[in-house]
Amino acid sequence: VIKVLIADDEPGVLSSTSAVLKLFGYAVSTVSDAREIIGILRVERPDVLLQDVRMPGLDLAAHLKAIRSDAEVGRLPIILFTANLDADDVGQRLGADGVIGKPFDPNQLRDLIARLVGARGSGPNT
Amino acid sequence: VLATLLYVFVLGRTQGVAWAAEAILAIAWLYSVAIYILREHPGSVRDPARYLVTVADGALLMAWIAATGGFESPFHVFMYGMPVAVAFEHGHRQAVVASAACAAAYLSLLALLGQLTDNAPEAVIRAGCVLLIGPLGAMVTREAWEQGKAKVELRARATATEDAKKQVEQSLARLEQAQATLQESEERFRKIFHANLDAVALNAHREGWLLDVNDEFLQLTGFSRGDVLGRTADELNLWVDQGERKAVLAELQEHGIIRNRECRFRMKDGTVRWALFSAAVAEVGGRRCVVSFLRDITEREQAAQALRESEERYRRLVELSPDPIVVQVEERFAYVNAAAATLLGAKDPREVTGRSIFDFIHPDDHGAVRERIRQTTPERWPRDLIEEKMVRLDGQVVDIEVAGMPITYLGRPALQLVARDITERRRAERELEESRRAVAMAEKLSALGTLVSGVAHEIRTPSTYVTNNLFLLRHRLELAAQEHPALHDLFQEVVGYCGDALEGTERINRLVQDLRRFTRGEVRRRVAASLHEVAQVALDLFRATRRGHIELAVDLRETVRIVLDRGEMEQVVLNLLTNAADAMPNGGTIRAATRSAAGGAEIEVDDEGTGIPPQVEARLFDPFFTTKADGTGLGLSIARRIVDSHGGTIRHCTQPGSGTRFTVYLPSDASERTGGDV
Numbered sequence: 193v194i195k196v197l198i199a200d201d202e203p204g205v206l207s208s209t210s211a212v213l214k215l216f217g218y219a220v221s222t223v224s225d226a227r228e229i230i231g232i233l234r235v236e237r238p239d240v241l242l243q244d245v246r247m248p249g250l251d252l253a254a255h256l257k258a259i260r261s262d263a264e265v266g267r268l269p270i271i272l273f274t275a276n277l278d279a280d281d282v283g284q285r286l287g288a289d290g291v292i293g294k295p296f297d298p299n300q301l302r303d304l305i306a307r308l309v310g311a312r313g314s315g316p317n318t
Numbered sequence: 319v320l321a322t323l324l325y326v327f328v329l330g331r332t333q334g335v336a337w338a339a340e341a342i343l344a345i346a347w348l349y350s351v352a353i354y355i356l357r358e359h360p361g362s363v364r365d366p367a368r369y370l371v372t373v374a375d376g377a378l379l380m381a382w383i384a385a386t387g388g389f390e391s392p393f394h395v396f397m398y399g400m401p402v403a404v405a406f407e408h409g410h411r412q413a414v415v416a417s418a419a420c421a422a423a424y425l426s427l428l429a430l431l432g433q434l435t436d437n438a439p440e441a442v443i444r445a446g447c448v449l450l451i452g453p454l455g456a457m458v459t460r461e462a463w464e465q466g467k468a469k470v471e472l473r474a475r476a477t478a479t480e481d482a483k484k485q486v487e488q489s490l491a492r493l494e495q496a497q498a499t500l501q502e503s504e505e506r507f508r509k510i511f512h513a514n515l516d517a518v519a520l521n522a523h524r525e526g527w528l529l530d531v532n533d534e535f536l537q538l539t540g541f542s543r544g545d546v547l548g549r550t551a552d553e554l555n556l557w558v559d560q561g562e563r564k565a566v567l568a569e570l571q572e573h574g575i576i577r578n579r580e581c582r583f584r585m586k587d588g589t590v591r592w593a594l595f596s597a598a599v600a601e602v603g604g605r606r607c608v609v610s611f612l613r614d615i616t617e618r619e620q621a622a623q624a625l626r627e628s629e630e631r632y633r634r635l636v637e638l639s640p641d642p643i644v645v646q647v648e649e650r651f652a653y654v655n656a657a658a659a660t661l662l663g664a665k666d667p668r669e670v671t672g673r674s675i676f677d678f679i680h681p682d683d684h685g686a687v688r689e690r691i692r693q694t695t696p697e698r699w700p701r702d703l704i705e706e707k708m709v710r711l712d713g714q715v716v717d718i719e720v721a722g723m724p725i726t727y728l729g730r731p732a733l734q735l736v737a738r739d740i741t742e743r744r745r746a747e748r749e750l751e752e753s754r755r756a757v758a759m760a761e762k763l764s765a766l767g768t769l770v771s772g773v774a775h776e777i778r779t780p781s782t783y784v785t786n787n788l789f790l791l792r793h794r795l796e797l798a799a800q801e802h803p804a805l806h807d808l809f810q811e812v813v814g815y816c817g818d819a820l821e822g823t824e825r826i827n828r829l830v831q832d833l834r835r836f837t838r839g840e841v842r843r844r845v846a847a848s849l850h851e852v853a854q855v856a857l858d859l860f861r862a863t864r865r866g867h868i869e870l871a872v873d874l875r876e877t878v879r880i881v882l883d884r885g886e887m888e889q890v891v892l893n894l895l896t897n898a899a900d901a902m903p904n905g906g907t908i909r910a911a912t913r914s915a916a917g918g919a920e921i922e923v924d925d926e927g928t929g930i931p932p933q934v935e936a937r938l939f940d941p942f943f944t945t946k947a948d949g950t951g952l953g954l955s956i957a958r959r960i961v962d963s964h965g966g967t968i969r970h971c972t973q974p975g976s977g978t979r980f981t982v983y984l985p986s987d988a989s990e991r992t993g994g995d996v
């Protein structure tokens with residue numbers, strides 16, 4: 193089962209998005225505190241991180257850099273999850289693997305996750 | 319004499335003496351008549367005495383012939399006549415010589431003819447008679463002549479004396495009359511002299527002394543009578559300009575009179591006054607005098623001078639004025655200064671003088687200018703500046719402001735106009751206004767961009783879980799419908815509601831994106847599509863959302879495929895439809911049509927609404943300009959931006975009260991412009 197970690201501070205977004213992803217058969221865990229993300233990544237080892245770009249206390253650039261520089265989780269596919277309309281190119285610049293807007297077409301998100309995980313091939317957790 | 323000789327020789331020898339006598343008589347008459355006729359022509363016979371003598375010659379000769387009863391021969395006639403004639407003519411001495419010559423000639427002739435020897439004593443007696451007759455006849459006749467002449471002269475003298483006497487009497491009578499007239503005349507002169515309103519002075523002609531002056535003269539010059547009498551004008555230092563004085567005196571000398579010459583005179587107190595100077599030479603009281611009249615025209619001259627100076631000042635002011643100044647008479651330029659000529663695009667004021675002012679006023683302003691002219695009367699006229707457009711000779715249009723006032727120009731009612739070229743000011747104002755608007759617009763867009771960016775985030779976040787939950791709800795309901803066939807229809811119905819709700823969130827999402835895109839000016843991906851497909855989608859959306867009494871009359875014809883942003887073009891059509899509906903608050907019919915047009919396709923949206931007022935029309939496509947209570951002012955602005963980005967045009971045609979038509983044209987080669995963005 194593909195594990196997805198959703199990091200978002202909006203409970204409504206967290207619950208509905210995890211429900212949608214669960215519907216598609218993913219194993220979903222969530223985190224709403226930015227400071228906990230790295231720890232959870234290390235513990236849970238998800239296949240994909242769906243990362244909200246605007247969380248309280250989150251410096252997105254530093255955050256992504258920290259993940260990428262981590263020996264264990266550095267190769268994790270990261271999808272930026274944003275309600276900001278201007279984030280498309282920001283995502284690319286910061287080293288994310290994909291960007292999905294809010295609100296999103298659930299099928300589109302599923303396709304994106306499938307593509308990223310498939311491209312990663314046999315990861316440590318598969 | 320020649321004729322006589324001819325008869326003597328020819329007729330005397332052939333016809334006899336009687337014939338010769340008659341012939342000579344006739345010749346004498348002819349001779350007399352000839353003399354008489356010649357006398358009628360002065361110059362032919364100069365001395366009357368001499369021809370009288372000659373006539374007498376003839377008469378005497380005739381008398382002689384008559385007394386003697388003819389001559390034996392013409393020689394005798396000649397001989398007796400000649401001495402007498404010569405005696406009358408030249409005197410006794412010559413008559414004696416002539417008698418002697420005739421006697422000698424007679425004797426010589428007889429001798430020549432050989433007759434002397436036949437009758438020698440008779441010949442000698444006859445010759446002697448000739449000698450006597452000449453002087454005697456001459457003496458007798460001359461004495462009588464002289465006496466007669468003396469008598470005639472005496473009588474003539476008596477008559478002349480009589481005439482002279484009469485003339486003297488007449489002269490005396492006339493002289494008396496003249497003296498009376500003279501007295502009268504001098505009396506008149508005295509009256510005129512003293513009662514004259516002009517200053518009058520009487521000078522002795524030769525010496526120049528002032529003999530008399532009237533009171534006016536004293537009043538004018540400030541002198542007393544004692545000051546001036548017996549003095550000359552020079553001594554009184556009256557003349558300011560000696561050259562002028564000399565010229566006046568010379569003219570007076572030549573013509574005896576001088577009229578209304580403008581001269582300057584110095585008064586007693588040294589002030590200089592202008593006077594009209596007239597003078598004449600006249601005999602007054604038996605003395606040759608000069609009467610001078612001085613009419614004080616100093617005030618008139620000063621006024622005239624002031625007027626001349628004022629006119630000169632005005633002329634210079636107008637001619638050199640940097641502001642264009644014109645004078646118009648009956649709607650034509652009567653005067654144009656240099657600045658005005660330049661304003662009108664002429665090199666020389668003469669190029670435009672005389673032309674109608676309406677040749678130069680922009681047709682838009684003709685009405686206003688006519689009204690202005692109508693309001694202007696010599697008593698009242700508008701004081702404020704009027705702004706108008708002028709068309710120069712080269713066709714260029716300039717903005718001016720004009721002030722006008724009624725004047726009289728060459729005796730005719732006229733308008734004097736002072737203009738100012740405000741083209742530059744106008745342009746600067748327009749530019750300032752445009753730049754202000756551009757700045758205001760940029761500020762608005764910038765503020766909106768920030769706002770939209772923030773709001774978009776806040777909308778999209780809850781929108782995310784609405785969408786997600788609707789998605790989940792629909793999914794569950796679909797499953798439930800399969801699990802519970804009894805409730806299948808109900809679940810399916812609710813699934814439909816979910817679908818509609820999802821569509822709504824989709825539209826919210828799109829609106830937010832459009833708004834953001836507008837504030838950032840993004841271009842999205844384009845595909846080839848046909849306008850009628852786009853219009854169809856927009857119409858469906860419109861139908862689904864619109865309430866009210868709006869009828870749709872749709873005439874969608876298939877058009878060429880055009881590379882376009884479907885979403886954007888749908889938005890354009892939807893905006894036009896929405897505006898059309900808003901223009902008809904009481905309902906009506908919207909006609910929508912698509913068709914192919916030259917090089918592309920057109921879509922037309924037509925309403926029966928209120929139309930667009932002119933003041934709104936100018937700002938129709940301005941962002942945030944709206945006339946609707948709940949409008950954003952973005953509809954047409956976005957539509958225009960979208961159409962522009964497709965290389966198309968959006969135009970409209972409005973009729974207040976009967977509706978508006980918007981036509982969007984898109985060229986089919988837009989793909990070339992977007993560089994294969996398909």
